[in-house]
Amino acid sequence: MSNSFTTVQMQERVDRYISQFKEGYFSPLSMMARMSEEVGELAREVNHHYGEKPKKGSEDDKSLEEELGDVLFVLSSFANSLDIDLSEAFDRSMTKIETRDKNRWTRKSERGKENE
Template identity: 70%
Template sequence: MSYTTNDIQKRVDDYISQFKEGYFSPLSLQARLTEEVGELAREINHRYGEKPKKSTEKDKAIEEELGDIIFVLTCFSNSLDIDLSDAFEQSMGKIETRDKDRWTRKEGGEDDE
């Protein structure tokens, strides 16, 4: 299934809106995001690094950790009334301008016409 950022934000908001507690505070969401990024780092280290899992540890997919990060980022953006599409567009505009000549382009790329 494919979701737009608007679909993701609405689905998360529909879920969170069921509960009286609502969204966590920005500081709590930041702590939760840090925790989730740490879990992703741990999975990456187990799969690609020099630290294998203990035989008693559950195998968690990198995809699961990325999904958790998307959920927390969406909670963060919803709680602050930030449109993820707008935030992404601002970021890509900055990156595409600032970094356009930073790396070697592949042949047949944008500037090879």
């Protein structure tokens, strides 16, 4: 199995996993709490790696990759529970950002051209 998945494939894989259990998906409020928890764990790892707070010797060594994967799992679960296609949501968001913010920051100069 390839380690490269589309958002559709990720959502389908999550759905296959969740669908085997009677409990199914959590409620939207529980999903939001779970997402907040996972993002908090990611923030903690970023702080340990790049911030001023080193880990205690007794703390498990979790990777940023593992924490990002947990966020993706919960995000996919959340989207599935609300019947949202993450590919479509991402496309709408990027279109909005590319339009709204197209002149917001200083662009890198093109080859051979100076910054204007």
